Amino acid sequence: MSRTIETFLISLLLCSLTACGKDEALVEKALGEYCRSRSEGQYRAYLDATGGDLLLAALRDPATEPRMQTMGSNLAREGIVLVDTYVTSVEIDSIKRQATAVYLEKFGKGLKTWAVHHQSHLEYIDQAWRVISDRTLVAR
Amino acid sequence: MRTVAWFALLVLVSASCAAGFPPPETTAREIVKAAISRDVASLTSRLSGVPLKLVLAAGSQPEKHEAVCKRLIRLEIVPAAWRLRFARAVYQDDGSTVNLHLCLQYTRDGRLQLAEMFWKMSLVDGGWKLVAHD
Numbered sequence: 001m002s003r004t005i006e007t008f009l010i011s012l013l014l015c016s017l018t019a020c021g022k023d024e025a026l027v028e029k030a031l032g033e034y035c036r037s038r039s040e041g042q043y044r045a046y047l048d049a050t051g052g053d054l055l056l057a058a059l060r061d062p063a064t065e066p067r068m069q070t071m072g073s074n075l076a077r078e079g080i081v082l083v084d085t086y087v088t089s090v091e092i093d094s095i096k097r098q099a100t101a102v103y104l105e106k107f108g109k110g111l112k113t114w115a116v117h118h119q120s121h122l123e124y125i126d127q128a129w130r131v132i133s134d135r136t137l138v139a140r
Numbered sequence: 141m142r143t144v145a146w147f148a149l150l151v152l153v154s155a156s157c158a159a160g161f162p163p164p165e166t167t168a169r170e171i172v173k174a175a176i177s178r179d180v181a182s183l184t185s186r187l188s189g190v191p192l193k194l195v196l197a198a199g200s201q202p203e204k205h206e207a208v209c210k211r212l213i214r215l216e217i218v219p220a221a222w223r224l225r226f227a228r229a230v231y232q233d234d235g236s237t238v239n240l241h242l243c244l245q246y247t248r249d250g251r252l253q254l255a256e257m258f259w260k261m262s263l264v265d266g267g268w269k270l271v272a273h274d
Contacts, residue, residue: 051228051229056243095231095235125227125228126163
C-alpha cells in the first residue's frame, strides 16, 4: 500500500513540475514568434504575438503594416536572417500572469553572426503569452 | 495497486480541469457578441452589479436595450464585421478580478476602425462576469 502512495505522490510531483516548466516553454515560444514576426515583417503574426502598448501602437497607426513589410523585405534583400532566439532568464508571476524575460536575438548574414540583447515583459492575455513591452539592452 | 494509483491521478487531473472557468476574455467576447446582436438574455447571464442593473432597468423596452448595448460596446452603429483583441488583462492579487483593455476592430465605409473599452470582470456565481465598464 505504501508503495502505491509513493507512486501516486511521485506522479503528482512530476505533474506539478511539468506544469511549472510548461509556462516557461510557452513564454520562450511566444518570444520566438514575436522576434520572427518582427524581423520578417509579418504584420498579422506580430499582432498575435503582442499585447499592451505594442499592440495598441500597431492597431492605431495604419502605417505600421507597410512599414513592417518594408523593413522585413529590406532585411531579406540584404541577406540578414534571424537565426534563433535564446532566452537566458524567465521570471513568472503566476497570480498576475505576467512574465519578465531576458533573451538574445541572434542574426546572421553569410558567415557573420551577431546578437542583440533584449528584456521583455509578457502578459498571459486571451489564452496566450504576449509581449507587452520590449527594450534592447546591449548589442554584442 | 499501481493501476489504482494511476486511475486516481487521472481522476484528480480531470476534476481539476473540469473545475476551471472559461477565461474572462472568452466571456468578454460573448458579451460583445450579445451586445452587437441585441441578445439580452445572453447578456444578462454574463453581467453583474451596475451593468446588470442597467439591463434589468430597461425592462422589456427594445429601445432602452439598444441604448445599453451601444453603451457597452461604445458604438453608435452596429458593425457588420468585427474582431475583438485584448491589449491588457491585469489581474488583482487574488486572481478573482481582472481589468481588461479591449480593442474592437471593425469595418466602416471600407475602412478599419478601432474602439477601445475598459472593463472590470470578477468571478461571480461560478463564472466571469462584467461588473463595471467605462
